[in-house]
Amino acid sequence: CIAESRLLSEKERRRVTPQHWFKPAAAMRELFADLPEACDNTLAIARRCAVMAETKKPELPMCPKVQPGMTEAETVRDMARRGLEGRLDALGIEGEARSPYTTRLEYELGVIESMGFAGYFLIVADFIQWAKAQSPPIPVGPGRGSGAGSVAAWALQITDLDPLRFGLLFERFLNPERVSMPDFDIDFCQDKRDQVIDYVRREYGQDRVAQIITFGKLQAKAAVRDCGRVLGMPYGQVDKVASLIPFNPAKPVTLAQAIEGEPRLQQLRDTDEQVARLLEIANQLEGLYRNASTHAAGVVIGRKPLIDIVPLYRDPRSEGLITQYSMKYVEQASLVKFDFLGLKTLTVIEQALTILKGQGTDVDINAIPLDDAKTYEMLRKGDAAGVFQFEGQGMRDCLRQMRVDRFEDLIAAVSLYRPGPMANIPAYCQRKAGEAWESPHPKIHPILEETFGIMVYQEQVMQISQELAGYSLGGADLLRRAMGKKIAKEMEQQRAIFTEGAVGNGIEPAKATEIFDMMAKFAEYGFNKSHAAAYALVSYQTAWLKANHTVAFLAASMTLDLDKTDKLAGHMQECSRLGIPVLPPDINRSGAVFLVEVMDDGKPAIRFALAAVKRVGAAAMEALVRARNATAPFASVADFAHRVDPKLLNKMMVENLVKAGAFDRMEPNRAKLLAGAEVVLRAAQEAAERRADPTADMFGTSAGPVPLRLKPVNDWPQLEKLTYEAEAVGFHLSAHPLDTYKAVLKRLGVTPFLAIADRARTGPVSLKLAGTVVATKERPTRTGSRMCWATLSDQTGSFEVTLFSEVLNRSRDLLVEGTAVLVSAEAKLENDSLRLTANGLEGLEKAAQNVGQGIRLKLEGFAAVDRIRELLLREGRGKGRVVVIAQTGEGQEVEM
16 A cells, blocks of 8 residues: 555555465465476476576776777876876976876876776766866866875866875775775765766766666654555644654664653553554564665666666656666676765855856855965854854864864864764864874874874874885775774784884884774774865865855855755854844745845845745746746736746645745735635636637737735734744744743843853853744653753744753643743853753743733723723733723722
């Protein structure tokens, strides 16, 4: 039923009999006792069909770009030499300074040729150079993995990072002492990655290029949702169960683990038979293959048609071929895999550059200086929200502690901020600030100097082995691998080789053993410097854009996250912190994406994207914007209905645009327009019919928009308007719900978010906070209890509060999105990072009533009571109490 999208209750669905299972041989012979020869023949046929697939050596396809009269190796050598000249010219490296580059290139080319990989480098260089040559260029990452350590790759434009400047090693990528296929992982702009794959198909033949299959398994949350759907359970009931299952793609939680760690799931199972059945069936299905899909990156290119090498499959959602073998087995079948990865950050960078170009500013992101003071000043403050790899709170704390002021610090931060090496961050920071340190041996001081005596990179292990024990870099890479794998026998062999070599270089055996043990311990968590440097460059590029072109960068970041409410809320908070106005969606001024708009006072602002409104669809909004831009802005809602293709519209789309305020300039009464959504749709349909009617012009009926007849409706009170607005966009744009509590917050002594840090500057402080709940994230603690991080929002920004189990259990019912709460919290600063821990929560409405001030009206009689009631009901409910005191005919006072 899951596979066929059918309900279990459907009578017409495909069914199988109870006999539909693989029976043992004895049971089959008993079942077919009258046909023993049929059983024998079945076995005979099966034995004849037996086949063992051979593991074949990789076969590279022939590259069509080999120059006439030259071999692949000669072509690579010629291209690389010319490419290196261009690189060095661009950097202004002249004379003797070129010698290390040319020497290293010739060495690398010799290794590449001797290992038979010239064709591989040619193929990769070809599709990357094609991408970069497009107009506009398709963004390509500067490198990924150990390939960034190759001068040949840099010369061929495969990578964009100077390996010699940052001490990157070729042997970490391609080891002449251990023959294995090179593996370049290439990052492309995620929106244009498919264009590069299409180019490869055209060059090598549609029948010789395929993406690699993957098989998706039913994990806990998906199993619950799928089972609930085919069982015909209400969506809300299933969603309630599924939402209690933690989502962690890196370490998926099983259904059994989720139930064990979540008391609310246990309660639902024990009190609701339908939920109990749902969980029981989902538990049986969990782990089964659900669907076939396409690998996120892997593409194979064959020397001959792929149908002659591997079985193929055609994904109904794409036009290209897919291998039926998964990644491990296509390589065993002789095919070479090429990785085409889509990196969202490259798309953010491209979008920001497009915005800047539209403003008349051309930026070559690959030519920006790596020593920009403004960028490092921003990062030192920890202002890295939205910056690739550095946006998490922990990493921002790390940047602050490091006092980053050079590109090498960013490489170190990428490498150190991981479990294990993280323990070395304090030492790195202290030594960088001036604390003395000593190398284990003077000979390796230059190797460790960049990281202040701390082993951070795998390449340092290789260089130390070379310097102290006379290893070749290829041999040093084998040592690094042995240490990483912790194979005892191999480690003892390497220890003997290292000690013998070190003693031969005049080092005491005890010191050699000490250094070997130190390297072995480090190898458990050492990081690949080539990868760290390449990704640090992408991080730096995004940081440079944020520091120097903040509005364009944030607008681009918001566009790439326009369908992720939590991410958008984070960007909105950053805009608020930086004083960048975010203007509400406007049917005449917004684009489908986020745009930079100059306000009347000359200040740049970001205009909210139409496609970021929920349930409207990006394609429909793009078409709507095209229709508007084709002539002129819409003059009215009637004009909108007259000009927009009704096929683009539906009732939910119009309603959500209204709730978001997109029509406010034409019709400020949102309630009125929402009630008339059907009128708008009908008018659009009638206008389209008139345009399609060839006789309409004869009678002048298609001249212009027909006025809409909208029924008069009172507009919503402010709080209701904000509730609908949050429903449409995920948060509040035009105002904040706490605005209505302004006087109450003052009486309660609530501290705004932006003032918390100043109050906590001298030490931990207890205070009251208020906010609306934006999101919550629960997880079990080591003791088995639950804790929660709640993201709240006030008029000054968003902030995160930690709730431990005792407070969480008392307050869970309040942690509903959109609920206004009052928090008693402790605030403290740790390395300029604000930590908020809740000691108690209560509903803000209740708190307002408890401190409510208001008015006391003393009436001479009961005549005015009805009038007062009418006023109160008409104006809407406020936060203050209204006490009415009236006198009865007998002179007694009655309080109401």
